Amino acid sequence: MLLNDIFSQRKIMWNRMAQKRKRGQEKIKACPKCKMEYYSGEWKENQYICPSCHAYMPVPAKERVAYILDENSFKELFAQIITKDPLDFDGYEEKLQLNQRKTGMQDAFLAGVGKIENRKVAIGVLDGRFLMGSMGTAVGEKIVCLTEYAKKKNLPLIIFSASGGARMQEGLFSLMQMAKTATAIEQFKQKGGLFISCLTNPTTGGVSASYASLGDIILAEPGALICFAGPRVIEQTIGQTLPEGFQRAEFLLEHGMIDCIVERKDFRDTLSSILQMHL
Amino acid sequence: MQTASSYEKVLLARSKDRPGIYDYIRTLFDGFIEFHGDRLYRDDPSIVGGIAMFHDIPVTVIGHHKGKTTEEQIAYNFGMTSPEGYRKARRLMVQAEKFGRPVITFIDTPGAYPGMEAESNGQSNAIAENLAFMSAMQTPSIAIITGEGSSGGALALAVSDRVWMLENAVYSILSPEGFASILYKDAKRASEASDAMKLTAQDLKQFGLIDAIIPEGKKMFLALDSMLLRELNRLMKMNKTALVEARYQKFREIDHMND
Structure with missing residues (x-):
């Protein structure tokens, strides 16, 4: 020994x-x-x-796209959509600039098209490093543009989420992004589109309670926290600590809320297999 | 009332003296029959729903129920809805769509219930499914925020063709206390948060996020009655495809155009 x-x-x-x-x-x-x-x-x-x-x-959005798509097949879309400050919220502009510098992104969502095993897909990734991947007007608008693009071009839609929820600094405008993204996804699905929602750690609040829970197929990474109200809020409400594993991907699987758990390194193959059965 | 600060409006919106769901039902509708249950698990009493006559139009009415006395508030979970409540609402909307009834919702909630059971039963799923269903529902809908319209728990009944607010109602992404504890790390700064959040009916009308403000006071129910009658008649004349497309565009257009 x-x-x-x-x-x-x-x-x-x-x-x-x-x-x-x-x-x-x-x-x-x-x-x-x-x-x-x-x-x-x-x-x-x-x-x-x-x-x-x-x-x-956490995986930076750019890297996630590289792990999932065929080499050099990604083309970014809707990069011109940028964040504004609808409430004129104190300190928000500065915070945005800091996060832009830190991540090299304009906001938390990367959208585009690419190929998985030569099959063309519309793909979007929320980057949890940018203001916790929160959804404000720019993120919502990009998700809707990508969804409408997928509808127009008849492409499967894949979105990886990682988010603390709606973006506080944009107030009710952010809450409305829940309605807006859910509306776009619903119409895409009704027109026959395939939406695969991929949940990573963490997917919470207004993101988990809108488009991210509306996948025809919902996949999740092992151990990902997926919830509406976060553990701290619940602990404050009920005044006791939560059991180990509560609101984790395995817990959601057991409670019937997601289709399956996929290891990070198997995601590309799993997505490819699913796409092959949706010709 | 014109000079009330944002936080005073928050407190006013929460006041127990404001009309509750059954006051609206009694005053505006005839022959209300309450329907219960989500057909999956249980009946959530924080949501009231059923059918009634509005003038000569059969309608589906759904709303949050907060209760007025302490006993009532506990029984109705302070208007904090669980997945079963949202699913009941959705079931009643599916039924309304089938029989061509317009849906009128009354919104007054501190937010979706943040509890263990609610999470286990799929709070996110229940809210998301309501947003999706309402967005494409093939029958007219009008949402009225009567008191506190807080977070996804309010929005789950408000993806409607018309969204109105009472003069002293508030509509926000989160309670000002929750907002302050997240952004200022201090829930006591709720008053400051209320100003920054721009959650009053007047602010939101200016942003174009709501369609109309209903003046409060003696003639409130009269005003509400004539507004409902006028808009329902207008919406019921539209063909279903045009109605759903107009609703899509209404929520599609919400962006930062108004800043």
């Missing part, structure tokens, strides 16, 4: 040294769960799954 330990320790050390030679220039990021440190390229290559503890980290 001791000898085995020494060998595995050595193996890890050699691996780290090799990575250092290869990626010495890259930024190092620690896994927030097990604290192991990896180069940013390692995170990217491993689809933001921790190589040591297998915890799922």
Whole structure:
């Protein structure tokens, strides 16, 4: 046993040294769960799954598209839709600018078209790093534009969500995005369109209570928090701590709210298989 | 009343002295028959629904029920609806569509119920399904926010052809207390939040997010009666495709055009 330990320790050390030679220039990021440190390229290559503890980290929208679509097949759409500040809300403009700088995105939603195993799809991804992936007017408008595009071009629609819910800083305008996105999705589905909603950690509040729950097929990543009211709000209401695993993807599966749980690295294949059965 | 601050309006909108769902039903409609249950699990008393006559038009009426006394409020869960309530509302709307009845909703809720059972039974799913169904419903609908219209719990009854608010009602993404605790990390700054949120009928009319304001006071029910009659007649003349398309455009157009 001791000898085995020494060998595995050595193996890890050699691996780290090799990575250092290869990626010495890259930024190092620690896994927030097990604290192991990896180069940013390692995170990217491993689809933001921790190589040591297998915890799922948030995936930037651009990377998600790359993991799902055929190489170089993505074309961004509706990039011209930008966020405004309808309530003239104190500090919002500044917050937007900070998040734009941090993520390199205009707002939290990336929309476009691409191919999965040569099958053309409309795809959208909410990026949880941008103001918690919250849905304001720009996100809502992009989702509706993408849905209408899919309807017009007869394409399957795939949306990956990661969101804290409606964007507070845009007030009732944000609440109305729930109605607006649900309206567009409903009409798309009634016209025969296939909508696959992919829920990742976390999908909550106004996003989970609108378009994200309206998939013809709803898939979720393991362990993703999916709920309307967040755990803290419920704990405050009922005055007790919630059981382990409450509102996680596995809990929703058990309660009949989602179709299946798919490992991150299997998503492309699963989507491809589903698409093949919807010709 | 004209000078009431936003937060004063929030408190006014929550007042127990305001008319409740049964006051509206008694005053505006005849022969109301209440229908119960979601046909799936249970009857949620925080939603009242049924059929009635409005002048000579059979209509479906649905609304939140908050209750006035403490006992009532507990019995009706303070107007906080569970998935079963939204599903009951949806079932009654499916029925209204089938028989060509217009749907009139009265909205007064602090929000969807944030409880363990509500989450287990699919609160998100229930609200989302209501939004989707109302958006494409092949019969006219009018939503009236009578008191507190808070969060997705209010919107779940308000994807309608016309959305009206009483003069002192409020309509918002979240309660001002919840908003303040999220954005200012301090629920006590609700008054400040109310101003920033722009949640009064007057603000929202200016934004174009609601269609009309109903003046309160002695003639409120009279005004409501004539507005309902006029708009229902107008909406019932439209063919179903045009009606649904107009509703699609109404919600489609909500953007930042008015800033």
